[in-house]
Amino acid sequence: MKNQKVLTTNYTKINGDFKGKDILSSEQFDLLSIKKLFSVTGQMAAIAKNARPSDLLKGKISTLLFFEPSSRTFGSFSASMKQLGGQTIEMTISSSSMAKGESFEDTIRTYEAYCDLIVIRHPEVGSVQKAAEIAKYVPIINAGDGIGEHPTQALYDLYTIKEKFPNVNKLHVVFFGELAHYRPVNSLAMLLSLYPGIKISFVSPPQVKLNQEVYSYLKERNIQFQELVNIDDVIGEADVLYVTRVKKEFLPAKLYKQIQGKYSVDKKLVNKMKKESIIMHALPRVGEISTEIDNDPRAVYLKAQVRNGMYVRMALLKLVLKG
Amino acid sequence: MKNQKVLTTNYTKINGDFKGKDILSSEQFDLLSIKKLFSVTGQMAAIAKNARPSDLLKGKISTLLFFEPSSRTFGSFSASMKQLGGQTIEMTISSSSMAKGESFEDTIRTYEAYCDLIVIRHPEVGSVQKAAEIAKYVPIINAGDGIGEHPTQALYDLYTIKEKFPNVNKLHVVFFGELAHYRPVNSLAMLLSLYPGIKISFVSPPQVKLNQEVYSYLKERNIQFQELVNIDDVIGEADVLYVTRVKKEFLPAKLYKQIQGKYSVDKKLVNKMKKESIIMHALPRVGEISTEIDNDPRAVYLKAQVRNGMYVRMALLKLVLKG
Amino acid sequence: MKNQKVLTTNYTKINGDFKGKDILSSEQFDLLSIKKLFSVTGQMAAIAKNARPSDLLKGKISTLLFFEPSSRTFGSFSASMKQLGGQTIEMTISSSSMAKGESFEDTIRTYEAYCDLIVIRHPEVGSVQKAAEIAKYVPIINAGDGIGEHPTQALYDLYTIKEKFPNVNKLHVVFFGELAHYRPVNSLAMLLSLYPGIKISFVSPPQVKLNQEVYSYLKERNIQFQELVNIDDVIGEADVLYVTRVKKEFLPAKLYKQIQGKYSVDKKLVNKMKKESIIMHALPRVGEISTEIDNDPRAVYLKAQVRNGMYVRMALLKLVLKG
Numbered sequence A, B, C: 001m002k003n004q005k006v007l008t009t010n011y012t013k014i015n016g017d018f019k020g021k022d023i024l025s026s027e028q029f030d031l032l033s034i035k036k037l038f039s040v041t042g043q044m045a046a047i048a049k050n051a052r053p054s055d056l057l058k059g060k061i062s063t064l065l066f067f068e069p070s071s072r073t074f075g076s077f078s079a080s081m082k083q084l085g086g087q088t089i090e091m092t093i094s095s096s097s098m099a100k101g102e103s104f105e106d107t108i109r110t111y112e113a114y115c116d117l118i119v120i121r122h123p124e125v126g127s128v129q130k131a132a133e134i135a136k137y138v139p140i141i142n143a144g145d146g147i148g149e150h151p152t153q154a155l156y157d158l159y160t161i162k163e164k165f166p167n168v169n170k171l172h173v174v175f176f177g178e179l180a181h182y183r184p185v186n187s188l189a190m191l192l193s194l195y196p197g198i199k200i201s202f203v204s205p206p207q208v209k210l211n212q213e214v215y216s217y218l219k220e221r222n223i224q225f226q227e228l229v230n231i232d233d234v235i236g237e238a239d240v241l242y243v244t245r246v247k248k249e250f251l252p253a254k255l256y257k258q259i260q261g262k263y264s265v266d267k268k269l270v271n272k273m274k275k276e277s278i279i280m281h282a283l284p285r286v287g288e289i290s291t292e293i294d295n296d297p298r299a300v301y302l303k304a305q306v307r308n309g310m311y312v313r314m315a316l317l318k319l320v321l322k323g
Helices: A031-050 A072-083 A093-101 A105-110 A129-134 A153-162 A182-194 A211-219 A253-259 A305-320 B029-052 B071-084 B094-100 B102-112 B127-134 B153-164 B183-190 B212-220 B253-259 B303-323 C032-052 C072-083 C095-100 C105-111 C127-134 C152-162 C183-192 C210-218 C253-259 C303-321
Strands: A060-068 A087-092 A119-122 A138-147 A172-174 A198-203 A224-228 A242-243 A277-279 B061-066 B087-092 B117-122 B141-144 B172-176 B199-203 B224-228 B239-244 B278-281 C061-066 C087-091 C117-122 C139-144 C172-176 C199-203 C223-229 C241-245 C279-280
Touching: A031 A072, A031 A153, A031 C172, A060 A072, A060 A105, A060 C072, A072 A087, A072 A119, A072 B061, A072 B102, A087 C072, A105 A129, A105 C072, A119 A129, A119 A305, A129 A138, A129 B278, A138 A153, A138 A305, A153 A172, A153 A182, A153 B153, A182 A198, A182 A211, A182 C223, A224 C223, A305 C303, B029 B071, B029 B153, B061 B102, B061 C241, B071 B087, B071 B141, B071 B303, B071 C087, B071 C105, B094 B303, B102 B127, B117 B127, B117 B303, B127 B141, B141 B153, B141 B303, B141 C172, B141 C253, B153 B183, B153 B278, B153 B303, B172 B183, B183 B199, B183 B212, B199 C105, C032 C072, C032 C152, C032 C303, C061 C072, C061 C105, C072 C087, C072 C117, C072 C303, C105 C127, C117 C127, C117 C303, C127 C139, C139 C152, C139 C303, C152 C303, C172 C183, C172 C253, C183 C199, C183 C210, C210 C223
Parallel strands: A060 A087, A060 A119, A119 A138, A172 A198, A172 A242, A198 A224, A242 A277, B061 B087, B061 B117, B117 B141, B172 B199, B172 B239, B199 B224, B239 B278, C061 C087, C061 C117, C117 C139, C172 C199, C172 C241, C199 C223, C241 C279
Antiparallel strands: none
16 A cells, blocks of 8 residues: 555546546536536437437447456447447457557557547556547546546546535535545545535544545645545435445455444444435445345435446546547 | 256246247257247247358347356357357356356356356356346357356257257257266256156266266156167167266276276268267367268268257357347 | 478459459459559558548448457557447457367358458468358458568558559669568569569578568569679668568567667668658568658658558448449
């Protein structure tokens, strides 16, 4: 748990105009851009549900360039293009093969010749941002850079929150679990900072607290937030409970053992929650939320959240590729 | 060779109406449904040969979710969607990665949000059927569940038989080889039981005889069948010789050695066959049929059978997705 | 470095008519065919840049059957089909899985049933040519057979040369590096032999000189060429400097150590080149060309060459599939 930098700054702001822009960080978004994105998202949901075939992205090609395996995000982006009649070039490249082969630069320069947009996932923080600097002709979308950011995840998390609670400013959002290595927490917390009335609680073992840079980011923006160890202190007030996966791969074995299973959600905990609240998880989960919760009306992780992921990505692809 | 259950029962019958239904087992089919499917199959063959581009499945997306590697069936389903202007999301997930990652349930729930239909192959008997129970919004097609069933294979095998012999009721079908672990045998034998006049011979080493459940299935339906050890006892009467691969991966080394090479087809055996007969194999073959047979007019495994596989799958996809 | 055969001969000539023909070797091309191909290539470039969606290959399906991993060529062919509205079936099959499984013949016979054309890469010389003999219904395109040929690479290399120098007959082309195991050298040298006025220099360590068969091929055609060890002897005269990758996988460790890094291109070398010259590389590079050269106007490897690869393949696919 060395103090790794997770945020890059000084991005081009979206300012309501997505066309041709890289989508790299939550930091690029203001309320206007979010409003526009979510308005188009509603149209995309309607297409996915009732209005296919769509030719909206016919003739457009996105490359999915994944430098670590992913089934969920990969499938979501692949579906998003195809739902709109677009096509994909799909390539998973293991970091090991990169090591002995050509440079990251040459790979990006090559793929941008083949397509209109590149979606990149990479295990290293900042590498997708680097790809955006390298690419000269096509926009880049960040599908997760190590423990850095995962802005499209955060955007559909926010969309899911707003579906239930149109007025985000009044909410109390509780992040719960291992927060130090979980990129959706970074990206969503940054987005939530656009709502000055919001209250955020970060509940985690002390060893895996919120990333320091994100902490500072929120402080600078005068967001009301607190860090806690015990979920019972806030569970009764939470409008949104955002559960994270304890990332075994990032933790010392001893610490993993201490944490695993202690920051999880079962019926007993859910019973302490408000009737009008929602339980979110970016998935995959490995036991953090008991399956007995799945049919609770407050559980949105397997229903609204997954679907909204595709709708928001459809909207982003549409806006970046065609305006 | 423990006594593993290979059949699940109590499926929703097709009853001539495919739209939105899961395709999990041969048991779902009656003669009416087969007639309808094969009538559409003829139309599909015409499209594949002469009438593309087709927009019949334009805007439709099928996920190919394969939990074990496959090139043949994977390629066949991929082609079937694309021949009709549809699209696919393609994902091979190793069972090992599932073991450490999220649950099968969550994977199915996720992918069904992205598409209109999921084709699943899985190494465990019954898992595709389980997927069908999990999925709430899209139909599931079984592309092989362990040593259980492989209904689409059986359907195109039957189509291939009917192309040559429209009156299936009069046929003598001989299954030949390792029968205990070969799912197409199960599924095809069950389909053939729809024809009360049929005669079936199962020729295999005694250690790898027909599965006991399929045996009972045929008995209950009063199908005339016999189990034999020596192919010479029936080869002269066979209308259909259905050859199987000896599945090394399922057999003790000693038994494999005993069997391998003894249940294979060469020119000498084929010379004992009727002029008007056909030789089938679900492929891949590993030496069970000598390549010297490939150009024999009775050999249909590399010609009609492979092509019919695509046509029947095109028809199934069309009927399930659009009725 | 045993004396492996790298060329097969007696191919069907293109003679200006591509429809339905296999594309296996540079040897199939005459000047008329090249003229036709490059004329269509210009149209394809226009489509890729400004005229999508294109329905030129709508309803056409190409299988990409790669028996060794490739990201660059794989992506280029995938994009080429999709830029024209076509679809692909994509399959990477490791040689090891082929070893235990079915035969190469059965694989080809199977895949040709699914599609209209097969693009094949294979680690063994001559195997793509063998596939073309096996396939009965669809044309085959060679995307690289071991250290043999890579004709589509050579074609877009030639296109890139002609873009800069319409009169190829007057050029001095210098191949530089490890030439014995680099298939694009073979295929491009053969294509260049169509221009009787050309001059070619092969600069390499003596242990990895030009393949003997290609040497004889050029001799028979009375092409003016020389073999050299020292790049300084010709660098000032080169119109085209074609740099190759030292293929570690084909060389004894000791020899690799001797060669690696000595046959590379840096600013000092480039400063000796003519103002009006171009530097090419088939990529991937592993240090043979310093990145400080990338922005030199003579460097075409990351710009024109990659893009032209897609345009030429689009033209080939269009001509072979539709005439």
